Amino acid sequence: MAVPDLTQRHSNPSDALSLGFIAINDIQSEAADLVLEQPTAIDGADVDVMHFSSPFTLPATSRLLCIPPPL
Numbered sequence: 001m002a003v004p005d006l007t008q009r010h011s012n013p014s015d016a017l018s019l020g021f022i023a024i025n026d027i028q029s030e031a032a033d034l035v036l037e038q039p040t041a042i043d044g045a046d047v048d049v050m051h052f053s054s055p056f057t058l059p060a061t062s063r064l065l066c067i068p069p070p071l
Contacts, residue, residue, distance in 0.1 A: 003036055023055055032060035 003020040020036040040051040
């Protein structure tokens with residue numbers, strides 16, 4: 001999913017988006033754990049790679065949506 005960074009203004013609006021996904025979401029929970037793709041250091045090497053890391057939690061509500069079949 002596209003996760004916007006609303007902490008600052010960006011000259012190009014697409015620069016405010018990061019790739020992320022919901023790592024854990026329980027239907028009964030009122031929160032979701034997310035991870036974003038970001039530069040991540042590799043242990044023992046002087047290299048950063050793009051990886052999903054640094055999970056964080058945000059308040060969330062689960063909804064199940066569907067499109068009914070045509071009649």
